[in-house]
Amino acid sequence: MDLKSSHAADEKHFSSDDEKGLAPPAYTGASAGGHHELGAGETRELSRALKGRHMQMIAIGGSIGAGLFVGSGSALYRGGPGSLLIGFIIIGAMLLFTVQALGELAVLFPVNGAFYMYAVRFIDPAWGFAMGWEYALSWLVILPFEITAAGITIEYWRDDINIGVWIAVFLTLLVLVQFFAVRGYGEVEFVLGIIKIIAVIGFIFLGVIINCGGVPSDNRGYIGAEYWYKANNPDSTREAFKNGFKGFCSVFVTAAFAFAGTELVGLAAAEAEDPRKTLPKATKQVFYRIAIFYILSLFILGLILPSDNEDLLGASGANTKASPFVLAIQEAGISGLPSVFNAVITLSVISVANSATFASTRTLQALAMNRMAPSFLKYVDPQGRPLWCIILQLVFGLLAFINEANVGTQVFTWLLSLSALNNLFVWASICLSHIRFRRGWAAQGHSLDELPFKAQFGVIGSYIGFFLNMVALAATFYVSLFPIGSPPNAEAFFTTFLSAPIAIALYAFWKIKSRGGPGLYVRSHQMDVLTGLREFNPEILDMEKKQKWGIRDMPARLYHAIFI
Numbered sequence: 001m002d003l004k005s006s007h008a009a010d011e012k013h014f015s016s017d018d019e020k021g022l023a024p025p026a027y028t029g030a031s032a033g034g035h036h037e038l039g040a041g042e043t044r045e046l047s048r049a050l051k052g053r054h055m056q057m058i059a060i061g062g063s064i065g066a067g068l069f070v071g072s073g074s075a076l077y078r079g080g081p082g083s084l085l086i087g088f089i090i091i092g093a094m095l096l097f098t099v100q101a102l103g104e105l106a107v108l109f110p111v112n113g114a115f116y117m118y119a120v121r122f123i124d125p126a127w128g129f130a131m132g133w134e135y136a137l138s139w140l141v142i143l144p145f146e147i148t149a150a151g152i153t154i155e156y157w158r159d160d161i162n163i164g165v166w167i168a169v170f171l172t173l174l175v176l177v178q179f180f181a182v183r184g185y186g187e188v189e190f191v192l193g194i195i196k197i198i199a200v201i202g203f204i205f206l207g208v209i210i211n212c213g214g215v216p217s218d219n220r221g222y223i224g225a226e227y228w229y230k231a232n233n234p235d236s237t238r239e240a241f242k243n244g245f246k247g248f249c250s251v252f253v254t255a256a257f258a259f260a261g262t263e264l265v266g267l268a269a270a271e272a273e274d275p276r277k278t279l280p281k282a283t284k285q286v287f288y289r290i291a292i293f294y295i296l297s298l299f300i301l302g303l304i305l306p307s308d309n310e311d312l313l314g315a316s317g318a319n320t321k322a323s324p325f326v327l328a329i330q331e332a333g334i335s336g337l338p339s340v341f342n343a344v345i346t347l348s349v350i351s352v353a354n355s356a357t358f359a360s361t362r363t364l365q366a367l368a369m370n371r372m373a374p375s376f377l378k379y380v381d382p383q384g385r386p387l388w389c390i391i392l393q394l395v396f397g398l399l400a401f402i403n404e405a406n407v408g409t410q411v412f413t414w415l416l417s418l419s420a421l422n423n424l425f426v427w428a429s430i431c432l433s434h435i436r437f438r439r440g441w442a443a444q445g446h447s448l449d450e451l452p453f454k455a456q457f458g459v460i461g462s463y464i465g466f467f468l469n470m471v472a473l474a475a476t477f478y479v480s481l482f483p484i485g486s487p488p489n490a491e492a493f494f495t496t497f498l499s500a501p502i503a504i505a506l507y508a509f510w511k512i513k514s515r516g517g518p519g520l521y522v523r524s525h526q527m528d529v530l531t532g533l534r535e536f537n538p539e540i541l542d543m544e545k546k547q548k549w550g551i552r553d554m555p556a557r558l559y560h561a562i563f564i
Contacts, residue, residue, distance in 0.1 A: 073323060147400040204296055
């Protein structure tokens with residue numbers, strides 16, 4: 001049984017998509033931008049306006065923000081440069097497997113809601129309900145956090161202006177972006193992504209120069225790996241692995257927050273012009289993002305900034321004034337550049353706030369479409385925007401003004417605790433969805449040759465990714481139960497692990513409401529492997545794979561990689 005025979009009845013509807021190797025999807029979840037009259041009970045489709053360059057920039061630099069530029073500082077202080085590097089490598093490897101699995105599913109099923117829908121169809125509707133709401137809630141509360149972070153960055157230059165002014169300014173900018181629908185989101189991410197990439201690459205080169213003693217204003221001279229061990233001072237706390245195993249485990253929470261949003265490229269597939277062509281490229285480029293923008297930059301950071309720098313104590317949450325990247329430049333005595341990098345951080349957190357608006361609204365709309373959220377949230381306006389979802393997200397943005405109250409910090413700490421572990425839950429669900437999908441795909445008579453894009457690491461990669469997620473969750477549980485420098489206490493535990501009992505409560509709620517649903521999980525023969533399917537022509541795909549690029553084609557290839 002193949003895709004053409006299973007959808008033979010739809011052949012009369014094939015359009016020019018067939019010439020590209022695709023047949024129209026059974027359920028697209030997005031439109032190309034045209035409008036048609038709605039029938040009774042119908043909902044408009046989301047706009048399909050994201051181009052290849054948007055998708056690739058979302059994959060490479062879409063979520064680089066406060067997690068990397070600020071949160072890495074506290075991880076460096078608690079765990080040391082060795083723990084920081086290894087912890088990010090482990091989470092980065094896990095994300096490589098996860099994004100590959102997501103790419104395979106999203107190319108075949110570019111439906112709105114992406115991984116939430118995959119969990120519903122391939123794992124269990126109750127677990128999908130829990131993951132969908134946890135994911136939406138996490139981005140709802142991250143928006144005011146990122147807006148606050150952007151406001152705090154301005155205090156680097158002007159601390160005489162109330163932060164509420166800047167919160168209002170940045171929230172207004174986000175509102176303006178919404179007028180341009182998903183194309184506005186894509187263009188903002190494309191421009192800001194380029195700026196972030198240039199800044200990180202620039203920092204890497206600068207870090208090498210600083211480490212080799214090439215900065216005249218830096219009296220330290222050649223540094224080498226001096227900050228990775230105690231050197232001649234036995235009382236120094238400078239060492240590669242601080243606080244032992246606890247220090248190593250503490251890095252996982254920071255790394256998970258820093259990598260949050262890597263999965264957005266799959267969520268954006270439903271609004272991409274041609275997900276089959278753009279999504280495989282975007283998922284493959286996640287490797288460069290992890291290897292260069294995270295691993296290499298943090299390795300350099302650990303070489304040029306001592307982990308016992310007291311300013312790193314404040315490097316958490318939205319406190320961008322304690323950014324380790326800015327501190328590293330200041331340590332070298334370079335004037336002017338700290339301000340430039342602080343400006344980059346400002347733009348980065350605005351970029352993540354923009355991503356938060358996209359992620360939460362699309363997930364909420366998908367939940368509503370599946371009767372797992374209030375029905376009014378499924379409304380899509382003529383421009384292809386989930387209007388009520390956007391309004392709800394922007395209302396949550398007003399929570400940033402809580403910083404004007406004395407209890408603002410405590411409120412934000414508990415709000416963010418709702419999303420502390422959410423990323424690990426979502427990534428584990430993506431890997432498990434891929435494992436279950438492969439089993440259902442085979443059980444219903446399909447072969448791997450029918451897939452337009454296959455995960456490069458296969459189903460084995462998903463097993464490894466799932467295992468690494470469990471390791472990260474176990475490490476986080478350990479350091480939450482036994483925090484560094486203090487005895488076990490309930491507040492420290494729940495500020496990190498609160499999202500776990502919430503996920504269990506959501507799962508139990510839907511199980512009870514649906515009276516058990518399909519049982520403990522969806523059986524292979526019961527899986528829906530056809531809804532939202534985009535067919536393809538294997539012969540045309542083979543021709544595209546055999547296309548050769550010569551040396552003379554390098555300029556065109558570079559142009560295609562960045563802009564197409």
